[in-house]
Amino acid sequence: MKQLFILTALSFLSLVAAAQTTDEASQEHGNTVYFVDSVRLGPNGMGKQAQAEIASINIVEMKAAMAILGEAGKNGIVYIETKSFARKRFERYFKSKSADYTKALNGFAGDTSAVQYILNGKVLDKDYEGNLSFIGDKVFKELVIISKKELSTKYSITNKQFGVAIKTSSPEVSIASPF
DSSP, X not given: OHHHHHHHXXXXXXXXXXXXXXXXXXXXXXXXXXXXXTEEOOTTGGGGOOGGGEXXXXXXXXXXXXXXXXXXXXXXXXXXXXXXXXXXXXXXXXXXXXXXXXXXXXXXXXXXXXXXXXXXXXXXXXXXXXXXXXXXXXXXXXXEEEOHHHHHHHHOOOSOSEEEEEEESSSSXXXXXXX
């Protein structure tokens, strides 16, 4: 579902970018404001984002965008978060919630390939950053470190050094702006 949302959003962004390539279009319709990893981009900055590196996209429509940016937000805001930025954010958050998480992560020198994340009982695949980046105090309930042996016996995962089981108050973490 998340991947479908991202692909749909990227298609939308491509259409928006294509539709606003001329100066006339920019003057007539204005420009959507883009932020990547909390940094506001200039009008030509969107072409530099590799699709494989995007963790999440959040589109803020006119009324809410104007509440954030005033007149500059009249054509909406698009927040894009890369996987590396999302990973840093959720790792910092989880470290603040669990000394065991900090110890486990530090034990592998931040090697993210050593970790298997499990959210509400579901093993997360390779594109997990967007799912985890939206966890905050409103939904976070518990974080438990799972040993390599337990990963193998309970989840049949043998290529990771440890697991991180996270429980939230909802079955799926809702996609909402972290900004």
